Amino acid sequence: MSDRPATPLLDRIKSPADMKALSLPELRQLADELRTETISAVSETGGHLGAGLGVVELTVALHHIFDTPRDRVIWDVGHQVYPHKILTGRRDRIRTLRQRGGLSGFTKRTESPYDPFGAGHSSTSISAATGFTMARELGGTPDPALGDAVAVIGDGSMTAGMAFEALNNAGHLKKRMFVILNDNDMSIAPPVGALSTYLSRLYEAEPFQELKAAAKGAVKLLPEPFQEGARRAKEMLKGMTVGGTIFEELGFSYIGPIDGHDIEHLVGVLRTVHDRATGPVLLHVITQKGKGYAPAETAADKGHATGKFDMVTGKQHKKASNAPSYTSVFGKVLTQLAEADDKVCAITAAMPDGTGVGMMADRYPTRTFDVGIAEQHAVTFCAGLAAGGMKPFCALYSTFLQRGYDQVVHDVAIQRLPVRFMIDRAGLVGQDGATHAGSFDLAYLGNLPGFVIMSPSDEAELMHMVATAHAIDDRPSAVRYPRGEGVGVDMPEVPKVLEIGKGRIVEEGKRVALLSLGTRLDHARGAAEKLAQRGITPTVADARFMKPLDEELILGLARDHEVLITIEEGAVGGFGSHVAQLLAEHGAFDHGLRYRSMVLPDTFIDHGSPDQMYEDAHLTAADIEAKVLEALGIADIGAKRA
Numbered sequence: 001m002s003d004r005p006a007t008p009l010l011d012r013i014k015s016p017a018d019m020k021a022l023s024l025p026e027l028r029q030l031a032d033e034l035r036t037e038t039i040s041a042v043s044e045t046g047g048h049l050g051a052g053l054g055v056v057e058l059t060v061a062l063h064h065i066f067d068t069p070r071d072r073v074i075w076d077v078g079h080q081v082y083p084h085k086i087l088t089g090r091r092d093r094i095r096t097l098r099q100r101g102g103l104s105g106f107t108k109r110t111e112s113p114y115d116p117f118g119a120g121h122s123s124t125s126i127s128a129a130t131g132f133t134m135a136r137e138l139g140g141t142p143d144p145a146l147g148d149a150v151a152v153i154g155d156g157s158m159t160a161g162m163a164f165e166a167l168n169n170a171g172h173l174k175k176r177m178f179v180i181l182n183d184n185d186m187s188i189a190p191p192v193g194a195l196s197t198y199l200s201r202l203y204e205a206e207p208f209q210e211l212k213a214a215a216k217g218a219v220k221l222l223p224e225p226f227q228e229g230a231r232r233a234k235e236m237l238k239g240m241t242v243g244g245t246i247f248e249e250l251g252f253s254y255i256g257p258i259d260g261h262d263i264e265h266l267v268g269v270l271r272t273v274h275d276r277a278t279g280p281v282l283l284h285v286i287t288q289k290g291k292g293y294a295p296a297e298t299a300a301d302k303g304h305a306t307g308k309f310d311m312v313t314g315k316q317h318k319k320a321s322n323a324p325s326y327t328s329v330f331g332k333v334l335t336q337l338a339e340a341d342d343k344v345c346a347i348t349a350a351m352p353d354g355t356g357v358g359m360m361a362d363r364y365p366t367r368t369f370d371v372g373i374a375e376q377h378a379v380t381f382c383a384g385l386a387a388g389g390m391k392p393f394c395a396l397y398s399t400f401l402q403r404g405y406d407q408v409v410h411d412v413a414i415q416r417l418p419v420r421f422m423i424d425r426a427g428l429v430g431q432d433g434a435t436h437a438g439s440f441d442l443a444y445l446g447n448l449p450g451f452v453i454m455s456p457s458d459e460a461e462l463m464h465m466v467a468t469a470h471a472i473d474d475r476p477s478a479v480r481y482p483r484g485e486g487v488g489v490d491m492p493e494v495p496k497v498l499e500i501g502k503g504r505i506v507e508e509g510k511r512v513a514l515l516s517l518g519t520r521l522d523h524a525r526g527a528a529e530k531l532a533q534r535g536i537t538p539t540v541a542d543a544r545f546m547k548p549l550d551e552e553l554i555l556g557l558a559r560d561h562e563v564l565i566t567i568e569e570g571a572v573g574g575f576g577s578h579v580a581q582l583l584a585e586h587g588a589f590d591h592g593l594r595y596r597s598m599v600l601p602d603t604f605i606d607h608g609s610p611d612q613m614y615e616d617a618h619l620t621a622a623d624i625e626a627k628v629l630e631a632l633g634i635a636d637i638g639a640k641r642a
């Protein structure tokens with residue numbers, strides 16, 4: 001017999017169609033069982049927990065009322081969808097979450113018709129819902145015709161400009177669509193900013209008793225029992241100088257706040273809104289992140305993400321590692337720099353812990369800024385700080401910096417402002433998969449004139465590079481480093497400032513040169529060791545800089561070796577492409593140099609363990625060894641794969 005908790009009602013639900021006839025008490029029971037099943041599954045897989053627990057009732061109510069998948073429920077970020085996956089025919093695979101070949105940790109169009117729109121990055125849902133709505137109006141998918149679009153977006157995700165761009169557009173278009181603002185007063189860290197304060201005011205003014213429906217005509221969108229209260233709220237709001245809510249000003253009927261854990265209440269309001277709405281409606285739903293599982297409810301991040309854990313105690317099974325994470329090394333050096341230099345300031349976009357900026361915030365709160373999920377603003381805010389004489393460190397994940405690319409070009413690079421980009425999670429990130437991989441930063445920054453771009457091969461090198469970025473005061477710079485722990489090298493007491501554009505030879509050899517940028521260096525060395533057993537002793541070099549390139553080093557390696565191989569954890573168009581350009585310009589190929597560039601493949605690599613992903617990407621030590629043998633024309637491409 002299984003140790004897993006009994007879930008008799010959930011066992012009967014094979015798809016949302018099985019939920020339509022359930023009574024309110026049954027829906028309540030289903031929500032309880034769904035919560036238990038979610039906790040049980042995540043205890044075995046690890047992953048995002050708190051957000052899913054907070055939307056259990058909402059998930060049940062939405063699938064009960066709306067006609068999914070014809071109606072499109074679009075979950076913002078997608079980190080809260082495990083309960084949704086369980087109810088939509090994926091329960092049998094829920095314990096494969098985030099594993100190779102298993103379910104994605106986010107919504108994915110190829111996974112299920114119940115995932116109409118893929119996600120991973122935040123604040124896209126209202127735009128996508130507006131698109132679905134207009135596609136419906138224009139007859140985009142005639143058979144079966146598109147139904148309603150429902151965007152479910154968190155209070156943290158609502159802070160992004162893109163969410164407001166979408167509200168602005170949807171409010172103007174005036175078509176029937178739904179935005180559910182899932183307000184748990186929490187992002188990954190406690191939310192900061194004026195919007196968060198504003199939402200709290202909406203709730204604190206009349207928590208649940210006097211449901212506000214102040215928009216013109218919105219009272220009729222409420223079930224009868226609420227209409228009287230809403231009328232009073234409307235009268236009250238009329239008397240207030242602030243007028244209606246910001247959402248009404250943007251053209252939405254605002255209804256709320258609604259208790260997102262009271263299923264009777266939720267179902268009642270959703271049903272009425274579903275039956276009566278003619279234009280865009282925003283439902284403000286109050287929930288609790290981590291709801292129903294004490295270890296999550298009481299965690300500082302409300303159980304946002306977790307490794308595997310013991311379901312009874314909530315204790316995580318953690319892997320021991322002796323090496324510090326790159327993030328913590330950055331946070332420590334940053335804080336030291338801030339101590340010595342009062343011009344140093346740091347910016348995070350809602351990820352103080354994920355980026356290490358939280359360490360500096362503890363010591364120097366007035367020089368540390370959490371701008372919310374607002375990467376575009378973060379970049380231009382830094383540009384302003386730099387133009388104003390500060391030394392901003394803009395700490396973002398590689399994948400999220402993509403959001404701010406125009407700002408990097410237009411506001412930072414063209415004005416040659418000394419913003420220091422600290423790009424965490426560069427390269428493959430494992431279980432979060434393709435949406436979170438930091439594959440493109442080398443390619444999209446490398447082409448910008450004036451930038452200095454560095455990538456450390458280990459955690460001590462990261463220390464030096466952060467100090468080097470601090471010293472670069474006449475142009476933009478970037479340091480990109482991976483997720484996870486360093487390689488366990490000795491750490492210097494004090495970081496040193498590196499000479500700009502200078503790499504280093506790590507091992508002298510002959511015939512073959514391995515030139516690595518970033519933390520694949522360790523694997524290049526591993527390949528060199530294996531090759532030594534075959535009598536091949538490659539030179540191994542650490543480029544340190546992608547821009548400016550160490551031309552002397554690279555041209556010297558090309559001159560003195562038969563084979564030159566560059567290795568990087570980035571997409572084509574990055575370091576290797578710049579090296580190839582340099583070699584071509586200097587005629588290095590005219591003399592028979594055999595050059596190979598090892599980059600991430602031209603495909604999006606799905607979630608899996610980091611090691612599996614490196615294998616998929618052909619970037620392991622065995623792959624480097626095989627590449628050397630192939631380039632040398634040695635038939636025994638014995639190594640692991642051809």
Ligand SMILES: Cc1ncc(C[n+]2csc(CCOP(=O)(O)OP(=O)(O)O)c2C)c(N)n1
Pocket residue numbers: 051054077079080120121122153154155156157158184186187188289349350351373375400403
């Ligand atoms: C563009 C972007 N920036 C940052 C993140 C990282 N991130 C994922 S979830 C999250 C917090 C979201 O808060 P909220 O929308 O309130 O959802 P909750 O987890 O509270 O349910 C953040 C910052 C992201 N996914 N996308």
Ligand SMILES: CC(=O)[C@@H](O)[C@H](O)COP(=O)(O)O
Pocket residue numbers: 048077079120188305354425429432483
């Ligand atoms: C959903 C999301 O975008 C974040 O929660 C992300 O999964 C965090 O990744 P790290 O675990 O690398 O901080």
Ligand SMILES: [Mg+2]
Pocket residue numbers: 154155156157182183184185186187
């Ligand atoms: Mg939230």
